[in-house]
Amino acid sequence: MHIDELDTPAVIVDLDIMERNMQRLAGYCRDHSVALRPHTKTHKIPELAKLQIQYGARGITVAKVSEARVMRNAGIDDILIAYPIVAEAKARELALLARDTTVTVSLDSLEAAQSISLAAAERAVRVGILVEVDVGLHRCGVASPEDALTLARKVLVQPNLDFRGIMFYPGHMMAPLARQRELLGPVNQFMDEVYDVFARASIPIQVVSGGSTPTAFLSAEFHGLTEIRPGMYPFYDRNMIGAEVVAVESCALSVLVTVVSTTVNGRVILDGGSKTFSSDRFLAGHGRGFGLVVQDPAAEFEAMSEEHGHLSVAASQRAYRVGERLRVIPNHVCTTINMHERIHGVRSGQVETSWAVAGHGKLQ
């Protein structure tokens, strides 16, 4: 099928670019002996997770137990759930999963450890644990190396848990490379203290899981890192362009939309809004705009309703007509894919493959 035959809005992925992006980071990880464990919350598509593994990823990361189940059912058997599991129902699901899957979970509280331990003991399975530390984002993670040690000791005495190491998420480092290097200093200092504290306590750390798409190619400069969990690198997005992580040529994913109205002066209305793109804001600079119009960078994607995208074309020389199609690179690829039941892989203008977003709507 030619892409012109796709009904819009439709998410399309340029397969050449995506494969190049996957290969490039896998090559970097191989060269620097850092394991690659892609965060598949970005796409929630088992076929893409398997492709990432085929290119050299060691296993995958997910955010939710229900996402892990989708991936396990597709045959993936080494899964890190990078999210604190505290509810009983989820701990039971996790224990079920651990019967035939290598499962690791990050946590930052005794409550989470106890809940998982109880469920794992009931099923007589073992669950790997990473203690999450806060290296600067201030979202989850214990605040100090000493707190990490205290929690690790508690994990070590919980039945059916295997303490495997430390996890952090450097989400505050979404910036150009030079700025990343400045922010890396305090992270390395913190982690060095963690290593010292654990060494003095004679508690071995097997895994140090970090990384993100913006910092992926800086991984070799993080002290002690054994694996990274980037999500967006197969696709990139407008936020990654805004943070000067990549150029537009590396963006593999865009949303195909149709112009549905041109009656308002200086405006063009597209058939995709917050239910197509998500309403995630642009994280760089002025924070304006909901996407980049590939055919017309002078158009500003200034607002959206649920099903309407509002382009301001006041600064554009382009003539727009109702019925024509445009491609828009979204602000945030993870939340955009999450709005769709299916996305399409294209090459040379042809739809080569379509993938069901099997983890779509999996929130528990």
Added chain:
Amino acid sequence: MHIDELDTPAVIVDLDIMERNMQRLAGYCRDHSVALRPHTKTHKIPELAKLQIQYGARGITVAKVSEARVMRNAGIDDILIAYPIVAEAKARELALLARDTTVTVSLDSLEAAQSISLAAAERAVRVGILVEVDVGLHRCGVASPEDALTLARKVLVQPNLDFRGIMFYPGHMMAPLARQRELLGPVNQFMDEVYDVFARASIPIQVVSGGSTPTAFLSAEFHGLTEIRPGMYPFYDRNMIGAEVVAVESCALSVLVTVVSTTVNGRVILDGGSKTFSSDRFLAGHGRGFGLVVQDPAAEFEAMSEEHGHLSVAASQRAYRVGERLRVIPNHVCTTINMHERIHGVRSGQVETSWAVAGHGKLQ
């Protein structure tokens, strides 16, 4: 099942409040002889659409042809698609639908009319048309009464189309009632001119479709209005509280979440972020916050990641513990429901019913 047994995050609807909200507006419409045609994009749930019809709605409104199909398959046979249909694939779907359904479509371009006419002629069906006019939101709609007449004349000569009347969306009137009355003046002036222009041309207008949830109880003051298309009124949300349209007691829908981390000082992390709530901003006042924590209005829902809700509890006296549950009224109920595959109707703490969001992910 007790709501404590629901895994989180989960959308719950207080059935007593929802039924009261539905009855109240249905009563107003009956009293003022305005037809009620609820916009079901809010919930995308056929069972709720049918309940709205049972309470007195004349038919329903949807945003997409694929949503219309979901509703038709559930037995609803009078559907307004309040969205310009310009692509061939959609026009063909629309014509299929029109074989056994009363279908009306709004449009503001000749291109849309031609596309629908062609598909309707092929199937030998008729499609009702409302010409959309812009009364102030500047999104879709022709700019002047004369343009409306010009387009209506073109619709009248297209095969298999029935010109039925005028549609507008007063989306710029989301404000407290007193401010709505100020904004109503220019809208009525514009519509009076529309009626004059059409009367002089001897073109009858059968339907004048307007309305929205914020303006629903002002409907009788809109000149010439025959029907309204409110979406959110069964549930309301934080934006409706912010616009002083309702008080918190009228909000029927909330998201049940679990506290998953409390390690960062002054912060509490919930197991719902942009993939649970959507990232729609608060439209009132300062624009801050992603929801209202029912148990603790002093907590500010200040930020979100995809699966993490970040509460700032610096101003709160409440003690939070990992594992406890909270209820959060979202900023925008339409985009929140849209993130879920299923939502739950509760009464007296019991889950009385669960509905599949059958139109979930229907974007074409």
